[in-house]
Amino acid sequence: MxxxxxxxxxxxxxxxxxxxxxFEKHRAELMASxxxxxxxxxxxxxxxxxxxxxxxxxxxERLWNGAPRIFEYFGTVMPNLEIDKLFEARGANGKAVPGSxxxxxxxxxxxxxxxxxxxxxxxxxxxxxxxxxxxxxFPAARNLxxxxxxxxxxxxxxxxxxxxxxIIIALVLVxxxxxxxxxxxxxxxxxxxxxxxxxxxxxxxxxSTRPVEGMRSVGGTWFDEMRFGIVPxxxxxxxxxxxxxxxxxxxxxxxxxxxxxxxxxxxxxxxxSFYNDDRVMAVLILVVLLVTVIDLxxxxxxxxxxxxxxxx
Amino acid sequence: MSEMAxxxxxxxxxxxxxxxxxxxxxAQFPDAFGNMRQKLVTGTLWGVAIGYFLWSLWFFxxxxxxxxNERAARMFSEFFFWGPMGEWDYAGIYQGLAETxxxxxxxxxxxxxxxxxxxxxxxxxxxxxxxxxxxxxxxLDLLRGxxxxxxxxxxVxxxxxxxxxxxxxxxxxxTGTLSKLYSEAIENVDRKQVEGVRATGASPIKxxxxxxxxxxxxxxxxxxxxxxxxxxxxxxxxxxxxxxxxxxxxxxxFRAGFFDQVAFVVINILIxxxxxxxxxxxxxxxxxGEKAH
Amino acid sequence: MLEITGLTKxxxxxxxxxxxxxxxPQGQMVGVIGRSxxxxxxxxxxxxxxAEPTAGNITFGGRDVTNLKGRxxxxxxxxxAMVFQQFNLVGRMAVINxxxxxxxxxxxxxxxxxxxxxxxxxxxxxxxxxRLGMAHTALQRAETLSGGQMQxxxxxxxxxxxxxxxxxxxxxxxxxxxxxxxxxxxxxxxxREDGITVLANLHTLDTARTYCDRIVGLMAGRVVFDGTPDQxxxxxxxxxxxxxAEDAFSEGVTSTSLRVxxxxxxxxxxxx
Numbered sequence: 085m086x087x088x089x090x091x092x093x094x095x096x097x098x099x100x101x102x103x104x105x106x107f108e109k110h111r112a113e114l115m116a117s118x119x120x121x122x123x124x125x126x127x128x129x130x131x132x133x134x135x136x137x138x139x140x141x142x143x144x145e146r147l148w149n150g151a152p153r154i155f156e157y158f159g160t161v162m163p164n165l166e167i168d169k170l171f172e173a174r175g176a177n178g179k180a181v182p183g184s185x186x187x188x189x190x191x192x193x194x195x196x197x198x199x200x201x202x203x204x205x206x207x208x209x210x211x212x213x214x215x216x217x218x219x220x221x222f223p224a225a226r227n228l229x230x231x232x233x234x235x236x237x238x239x240x241x242x243x244x245x246x247x248x249x250x251i252i253i254a255l256v257l258v259x260x261x262x263x264x265x266x267x268x269x270x271x272x273x274x275x276x277x278x279x280x281x282x283x284x285x286x287x288x289x290x291x292s293t294r295p296v297e298g299m300r301s302v303g304g305t306w307f308d309e310m311r312f313g314i315v316p317x318x319x320x321x322x323x324x325x326x327x328x329x330x331x332x333x334x335x336x337x338x339x340x341x342x343x344x345x346x347x348x349x350x351x352x353x354x355x356x357s358f359y360n361d362d363r364v365m366a367v368l369i370l371v372v373l374l375v376t377v378i379d380l381x382x383x384x385x386x387x388x389x390x391x392x393x394x395x396x
Numbered sequence: 397m398s399e400m401a402x403x404x405x406x407x408x409x410x411x412x413x414x415x416x417x418x419x420x421x422x423a424q425f426p427d428a429f430g431n432m433r434q435k436l437v438t439g440t441l442w443g444v445a446i447g448y449f450l451w452s453l454w455f456f457x458x459x460x461x462x463x464x465n466e467r468a469a470r471m472f473s474e475f476f477f478w479g480p481m482g483e484w485d486y487a488g489i490y491q492g493l494a495e496t497x498x499x500x501x502x503x504x505x506x507x508x509x510x511x512x513x514x515x516x517x518x519x520x521x522x523x524x525x526x527x528x529x530x531x532x533x534x535x536l537d538l539l540r541g542x543x544x545x546x547x548x549x550x551x552v553x554x555x556x557x558x559x560x561x562x563x564x565x566x567x568x569x570x571t572g573t574l575s576k577l578y579s580e581a582i583e584n585v586d587r588k589q590v591e592g593v594r595a596t597g598a599s600p601i602k603x604x605x606x607x608x609x610x611x612x613x614x615x616x617x618x619x620x621x622x623x624x625x626x627x628x629x630x631x632x633x634x635x636x637x638x639x640x641x642x643x644x645x646x647x648x649x650f651r652a653g654f655f656d657q658v659a660f661v662v663i664n665i666l667i668x669x670x671x672x673x674x675x676x677x678x679x680x681x682x683x684x685g686e687k688a689h
Numbered sequence: 690m691l692e693i694t695g696l697t698k699x700x701x702x703x704x705x706x707x708x709x710x711x712x713x714p715q716g717q718m719v720g721v722i723g724r725s726x727x728x729x730x731x732x733x734x735x736x737x738x739x740a741e742p743t744a745g746n747i748t749f750g751g752r753d754v755t756n757l758k759g760r761x762x763x764x765x766x767x768x769x770a771m772v773f774q775q776f777n778l779v780g781r782m783a784v785i786n787x788x789x790x791x792x793x794x795x796x797x798x799x800x801x802x803x804x805x806x807x808x809x810x811x812x813x814x815x816x817x818x819x820r821l822g823m824a825h826t827a828l829q830r831a832e833t834l835s836g837g838q839m840q841x842x843x844x845x846x847x848x849x850x851x852x853x854x855x856x857x858x859x860x861x862x863x864x865x866x867x868x869x870x871x872x873x874x875x876x877x878x879x880x881r882e883d884g885i886t887v888l889a890n891l892h893t894l895d896t897a898r899t900y901c902d903r904i905v906g907l908m909a910g911r912v913v914f915d916g917t918p919d920q921x922x923x924x925x926x927x928x929x930x931x932x933x934a935e936d937a938f939s940e941g942v943t944s945t946s947l948r949v950x951x952x953x954x955x956x957x958x959x960x961x
Contacts, residue, residue, distance in 0.1 A: 085521035133505070136498035140640065142558035150555030157554045210450040211445070247666045251633040252544075255650055260468035266456045298777030298843075301737060302850060303767030303794035304801075311802055312790060316781040339543045342636065346456075356549050368542065420814040428785045428827045630758050
């Protein structure tokens with residue numbers, strides 16, 4: 085008759101041995117090997133940290149010297165509002181009175197137009213990018229692609245689209261199609277196609293292939309297999325990711341203007357670079373408000389969408 | 397139930413339908429023949445979306461994409477056909493790349509530490525006082541809402557040109573993003589584990605250490621790594637405003653018209669990004685694979 | 690008439706299906722039995738080319754099916770309906786739409802993508818659902834149904850294909866006895882009334898005996914029995930399932946029938 089053995093967490097206690105001693109010995113061994121691994125990783129981490137600090141010249145004294153100047157800068161961008169003049173309307177000569185909110189936001193109309201353009205850029209770019217990502221995500225899914233080379237091509241494409249930073253794409257496009265929002269829309273759309281393409285393809289890979297086989301067995305083409313076998317499963321996830329992406333794209337739209345690709349970024353660049361310091365705050369506040377509002381709306385839409393089905 | 401199965405099997409044998417059959421079935425099961433109202437709603441929504449899209453393409457002057465442009469053509473051809481590579485400033489390029497990665501690394505590191513501390517003040521279950529919680533959340537919105545490029549501009553004005561400004565801007569924007577994500581992870585913590593630890597008489601700090609931390613550590617690591625990957629990408633452009641990194645190198649070459657070097661730098665950036673993504677995947681597998689038991 | 694000649698499927702050195710030859714006349718109901726891994730599923734899937742044969746030939750009605758490609762292959766699959774163990778329906782789509790998928794081959798790309806089905810097709814679908822007693826669920830999402838109901842919807846989908854032959858890969862393996870009976874009854878009725886050949890993989894012997902005209906027994910990828918249910922002796926059944934002579938082998942153990950067994954008197958005797 086075989087001796088009774090208790091296999092516990094990878095080690096074995098023979099009858100007659102003291103369980104505690106065996107456990108302690110095993111634990112010591114495990115701790116030792118784990119300690120070595122952790123020590124190795126910690127050492128590597130510290131080395132990387134040291135290199136980073138050196139390369140970026142992140143020295144405490146520079147930080148120390150710079151800190152008061154940060155506060156100084158925030159002081160200068162604060163608007164020169166005077167309490168008694170806050171709500172003054174325009175004066176007799178038609179000009180706004182310095183110290184009033186009207187004066188601070190005298191370019192309000194221009195800002196609003198640019199903000200409107202910024203939001204439109206984000207919407208269009210997200211639509212375009214999500215559409216391309218949708219199409220790419222099926223051949224990019226390893227288990228769904230009709231042929232291996234198609235899979236590789238789709239995956240590389242999404243990776244390149246995703247890897248190149250948006251501003252750089254925007255820079256190139258501004259050179260190619262001229263200054264203006266078109267370059268921004270295209271740049272953000274391309275980057276979105278890559279980012280969403282990767283996310284979508286991962287969702288596709290995790291979907292059940294049973295309905296796909298069902299579609300195959302009734303004589304469906306590859307397109308039928310995808311459209312009816314996979315799309316109904318993944319669409320809620322796709323929409324959720326797209327809305328998240330839209331939030332990010334609003335941020336992106338607000339800065340591509342730095343390189344001339346449209347939106348409020350250009351104005352922001354002007355105000356900061358030309359030392360119109362009080363206007364900086366004006367524009368920044370609007371930008372932050374915009375982003376916050378979009379985030380809230382998008383979050384609300386996303387939670388409501390978890391219930392809704394009838395999109396197809 | 398088998399009677400029901402047998403009932404109509406005898407009556408409707410042939411699998412072909414005549415026009416009369418169609419009419420009869422339509423009368424019996426009207427909804428199965430297409431819900432007009434739903435089709436109208438879906439159709440209208442799609443119509444609005446496509447209509448907006450086409451209008452916006454017109455609004456953004458989409459046709460400009462197709463105007464043949466000599467200098468654009470020259471740029472694209474130089475992307476692919478490079479001139480002599482001997483005299484390119486390799487030192488500058490690789491210094492810039494190193495700075496970029498260093499900035500991202502430090503910025504994300506500091507950001508995740510700060511975010512971890514702030515997150516506990518932003519989560520519903522660890523900060524029941526809603527006034528503090530909401531204030532913290534609005535503050536985090538502020539940090540997140542301002543893109544790291546804008547922060548870079550601000551910090552360059554404050555601490556001068558160079559990667560220090562870059563580190564600070566990544567630190568600030570990452571703190572904003574990560575705090576929100578960490579606080580969501582804290583809110584999704586399994587309450588039973590927290591209760592179990594608290595029931596042994598542990599103080600709040602010990603509860604955090606033994607009930608919250610083990611659960612959120614895998615999420616923490618995963619999110620930090622994603623954040624690092626993303627920070628590397630955003631760090632590449634901070635140089636445009638003088639905050640260090642490869643951005644300035646890139647823009648300088650672009651403005652000087654050295655498009656082949658631009659392509660070279662972009663390819664290097666891509667390689668860096670891919671390598672970091674891959675490494676981060678490995679690290680993630682190591683830590684989270686281990687913790688999942 | 691379905692002719693299978695020398696059909697083989699090899700995975701490296703292992704032969705899942707080894708040189709099988711069968712001749713199945715139109716209108717027959719055939720039950721394929723055998724252990725798990727005996728090659729039943731692989732063989733069935735090669736008929737509608739969900740799996741590719743390594744060697745051998747399959748013809749249906751004189752047409753060679755093994756080498757079909759492109760549109761012709763899709764046409765064959767549309768003509769040869771299949772019912773799966775896990776139903777393979779589209780969960781989030783309505784029942785009626787799932788059934789209409791049986792007609793998808795006959796549509797062009799745009800009408801298929803937009804699900805523009807004709808009134809005749811919809812009538813056909815309702816008729817099929819009604820035949821299976823499922824018309825009242827037509828607008829529900831398929832995933833809200835029970836297993837037995839889903840399988841009936843799957844059979845309705847198969848019917849709408851207007852097939853000449855129906856393949857069933859363990860259709861009742863995931864169902865409880867009541868639903869299993871409903872599904873097998875439906876298959877047999879379709880076989881009798883529509884004259885459609887049915888080829889079903891079954892893992893319960895008594896189901897095969899009850900419903901099928903002919904039983905084919907597979908073992909290690911080869912046909913070891915081919916005949917009527919009466920001809921299948923206990924010894925042959927044991928061989929197919931690999932039961933040793935002294936093992937207690939009861940067909941009833943795998944039964945899906947609802948008949949309650951007689952309790953013997955000895956079991957009821959009270960302890961003294």
